[in-house]
Amino acid sequence: MDLNSSNNNLKNNILKQALLKKNISNAYIFYGPEDVGKKDEAIKFISQIINEHNLDKQIIKKIRENNHPDYFYIEPTYLLKANLINQSEIDKDIKQKHKPLIRVNQIRSINTFLSRVSIEADQKFILINDAHLLNEASSNCLLKTLEEPSNGLFILITSKLDLIIETIISRCQKIKFSSYSYKELQEKLIQSENFDEFNSKKYLNLENIIFISNGSPGKLYRNITNLMNIPESIVLDLKNPIYEFEKVFSIANKINEEIDLENQEYLIDYIQYCWWKTTFNKEIVSSLEKIKSNLNNGINPRLSWEVGLLEIAINKFSN
DSSP: OOOOOOOOOHHIIIHHHHHHHOOOOEEEESSSSSTTSHHHHHHHHHHHHHHHHHHHOOOHHHHHTOTTTTEEOOOOOETTTTTTEEGSSOOOHHTTTSSOOOHHHHHHHHHHHHHOOOOOSSEEEEETTTTGBOOHHHHHHHHHHHOOOOEEEEEEEEEEEEEEEOOHHTSSSSEEOOOOOOOHHHHHHHSSTHHHHHTOTTTOOOOHHHHTTTOOHHHHHHHHHHHHSSHHHHHHTTSSSOOOOHHHHHHHHHHEEEEEHHHHHHHHHHHHHHHHHHOOOOOHHHHHHHHHHHHHHTTOHHHHHHHHHHHHHHHHHHH
């Protein structure tokens, strides 16, 4: 299921015209909200440049797998016990305790990459994901690399443009990505090859799932995928706020036993919106947010759910 294609207006205007007119900059910044297709569009853009001379249909696949000889991918890393671990490969629990960065040695390795002869294209391609996580040393190193003539095309991807130093921004052509509208997300979902499977889960409210995805195709995909992993009986039990104390303890125990921690957080996001639509009660939303906070802080999941749901039940009886 591919929900990560970027907005058609962007594709058909700026990047397409650059390709048609062969007026391609040596550095771009793709910026905008998270999970709206920036990386996916960057990969397609690179493949279209290469495809002018190489019609290999596997080229996008090779780039996505970081297996193309003329493509170099950099992402933030975590430093753990003197070892660097890529952001995409780290456990969620470790993410919460350490800060990822793009380090100066990662940027210096670009020069080594650029010094090699291109194999399948006329130039090299460097994609830097989450470029706002460049530290001071790596930012200065990248700036120097951008200032020096080379056969490399750079694409920086960020959701926080304001955290990138202005001197780097000034050397790049900025390409803005926007959030998708509800209708655009709905259309992408309907057109996806897995829509029939999603639509068969009648206990899930797809309209609500689209709303909590905040205009992000990537987030929509994750919401649906993770919510489908949650037992139907639990979703139905949580269709509305629970006001019976005995049921609170029962559902809290069931959630603890049958749903992993990551999916519990997706469940909270989902029922927050569902319960808000039926009650318009800010206290209920706040209580659910406390459950998520407790889960993130390592508090026992069963206890976190019991306390949060009991708070909602007690407030109902006190009104």
